[in-house]
Amino acid sequence: MSFKFQQLIPTLAAFMMLAPLVVNAEPVNINTADASALAKALNGVGPAKAKAIVSYREKNGPFKSVDQLSMVDGISQKLIDKNRADIQLGADKSGPAKPAAPAAAPAGKPAPKPAA
DSSP states (O other): OOOOHHHHHHHHHHHHHHGGGGSOOOOEETTTOOHHHHHHHSTTOOHHHHHHHHHHHHHHOSOSSGGGGGGSTTOOHHHHHHHGGGEEOSSSTTSSOOOOOOOOOOTTSOOOOOOO
16 A cells, blocks of 8 residues: 555645644633633533533622632533633733732721731
8 A cells, every 4th residue: 555645635734724723712711701702712611511601600609719610510620620721710811810909997997907
């Protein structure tokens, strides 16, 4: 059985056309993204799982950790680990959520002093 380079050309051409589709998507904020954005950005998450994520978030409030996604029906730890680099919790796309500033003291009352 002889191998000819010409037989490989259609396969190489198909691979070159599909290669850009394999590039990782932008990170997605699981606390603000809609189901469509979640399905598009997360590998292995289709419309049904994306809707389940949004539904869980609406019932239970924002996710406090990426691993909390495992509480959503159909989302396994393996799926979370596969997508971990593309999942964000923060308010924007620039990085993880920043800690909240301490609450201000009510008007007319001095702020509590730190313990010594």
